[in-house]
Amino acid sequence: MTQNEIIQKIKxxxxxxxxxVYETYRKEFLHWLAKDYxxxxxxxxxxxxxxxxxxxxxxxxxxxxxxxxxVKTYLFGIGKNIAMDFGRKAKRNSPIDQERWLTDYLxxxxxxxxxxxxxxxxxxxxxxxxxxxxxxxxxxxYGKKNMEEITTILNYKNAETAKNQKCKCMKRLRKLYETExxxxxxxxx
Amino acid sequence: MNNDYDITQVEKYFDNELSDGEVSAFMERIANDPPFKALVxxxxxxxxxxxxxxxxxxxxxxxxVEDTINSHKIISPASAARRLWYYAAAAAVAxxxxxxxxxxGPSESADELFVTYYDKPYPNIFEPTVRGxxxxxxxxxxxxxxxxxxxxxxxxxxxxxxxxxxxxxGVLMLLGNANLMLGRTEEAKQNFITLLNDFDELDLPAKWFxxxxxxxxxxxxxxxxVLKELGETEVSYANKAKELLNKVD
Numbered sequence: 001m002t003q004n005e006i007i008q009k010i011k012x013x014x015x016x017x018x019x020x021v022y023e024t025y026r027k028e029f030l031h032w033l034a035k036d037y038x039x040x041x042x043x044x045x046x047x048x049x050x051x052x053x054x055x056x057x058x059x060x061x062x063x064x065x066x067x068x069x070x071v072k073t074y075l076f077g078i079g080k081n082i083a084m085d086f087g088r089k090a091k092r093n094s095p096i097d098q099e100r101w102l103t104d105y106l107x108x109x110x111x112x113x114x115x116x117x118x119x120x121x122x123x124x125x126x127x128x129x130x131x132x133x134x135x136x137x138x139x140x141x142y143g144k145k146n147m148e149e150i151t152t153i154l155n156y157k158n159a160e161t162a163k164n165q166k167c168k169c170m171k172r173l174r175k176l177y178e179t180e181x182x183x184x185x186x187x188x189x
Numbered sequence: 190m191n192n193d194y195d196i197t198q199v200e201k202y203f204d205n206e207l208s209d210g211e212v213s214a215f216m217e218r219i220a221n222d223p224p225f226k227a228l229v230x231x232x233x234x235x236x237x238x239x240x241x242x243x244x245x246x247x248x249x250x251x252x253x254v255e256d257t258i259n260s261h262k263i264i265s266p267a268s269a270a271r272r273l274w275y276y277a278a279a280a281a282v283a284x285x286x287x288x289x290x291x292x293x294g295p296s297e298s299a300d301e302l303f304v305t306y307y308d309k310p311y312p313n314i315f316e317p318t319v320r321g322x323x324x325x326x327x328x329x330x331x332x333x334x335x336x337x338x339x340x341x342x343x344x345x346x347x348x349x350x351x352x353x354x355x356x357x358x359g360v361l362m363l364l365g366n367a368n369l370m371l372g373r374t375e376e377a378k379q380n381f382i383t384l385l386n387d388f389d390e391l392d393l394p395a396k397w398f399x400x401x402x403x404x405x406x407x408x409x410x411x412x413x414x415v416l417k418e419l420g421e422t423e424v425s426y427a428n429k430a431k432e433l434l435n436k437v438d
Binding site: 014015016019022023045049050057098103107109114119125135137138142143152153155167170171173174177 | 237
């Protein structure tokens with residue numbers, strides 16, 4: 001499989017493809033990380049998992065469409081930055097917290113950074129949204145699937161129906177988000 | 190107060206559906222209209238929240254893959270399809286710990302849990318080979334194609350025909366999933382039970398989907414029993430599932 005075929009496979013695929021890529025580069029990556037950054041086995045695995053997620057996220061979000069280098073070189077580049085990031089934090093006695101790192105990764109992307117409580121409102125709103133809305137919204141905004149793909153996956157009549165459904169689900173999600181926000185505000189009063 | 194037009198514009202902006210001219214007007218409004226800017230920020234935060242939940246879910250999945258590699262050392266040169274299957278199974282087991290908590294949670298019914306955790310049918314990784322034009326082989330290709338295309342009614346019909354010719358674990362797995370997608374829970378349950386009783390393959394995902402069938406039909410006791418059995422296997426999150434089930438029993 002060529003480098004760009006790997007990218008296409010991840011773009012079109014789901015978790016199983018992610019697992020396959022994870023296994024493919026794992027041994028070499030962990031060996032390199034342990035040798036160059038002297039991290040423990042657990043820390044190396046944590047960094048590798050985040051590296052694969054960033055690689056996946058970059059593909060899904062269109063930041064990575066064609067590779068000029070190899071997938072391995074690209075992964076090592078991401079991994080190096082994450083390892084250095086954790087290296088800096090380690091000096092401040094902060095242990096590796098993958099979920100915290102992922103939250104910061106998303107916060108860093110936007111100018112008006114969301115706070116932790118905003119992520120919490122979103123999490124609770126999604127939890128209360130129910131199916132198939134939650135899946136539809138996640139396929140669209142996280143999986144970056146288009147309406148034709150969502151139509152097939154969720155068995156809608158056509159792309160137009162899927163799109164209308166997506167708008168209705170977002171409307172409900174906004175309401176739930178605002179409810180969570182108001183509830184927290186009332187609790188703090 | 191935000192009106193529907195504003196919300197539609199904001200949604201279109203994030204979905205990249207505005208023209209260049211509309212984007213310019215949109216940006217100008219953000220700069221000069223603080224309530225509108227707040228609305229845009231809220232939508233952005235919501236989308237970032239959706240992405241964070243997706244990332245967390247995939248992180249748990251990668252952890253289950255890591256556990257599986259460590260416990261099985263599956264670095265053998267297995268075929269890509271078999272390895273994909275293996276990871277799909279690992280993904281299913283990774284959810285057990287979570288569902289263990291949810292089973293006893295006060296807020297969701299068993300049926301809601303089913304809807305939450307049955308997010309997509311088992312992938313067709315069996316890739317049939319079409320060798321000729323004999324009836325059952327043509328049907329075979331059509332059955333898998335229908336499944337891949339999400340036409341579960343046609344897929345189920347053809348898989349049933351295939352099973353009359355020969356019972357196969359992969360076909361039973363996909364038929365069970367097609368029936369689940371069609372809301373035919375009882376039929377799906379029978380498919381997974383047959384798969385478990387008659388074959389040694391696909392035990393792990395078959396048990397997972399059987400537990401979901403039980404949840405769908407409101408049979409929490411049997412769902413718990415199957416989840417417990419899964420917890421006693423030696424794959425990835427099984428120990429955590431076992432520990433969790435022990436705690437809540």
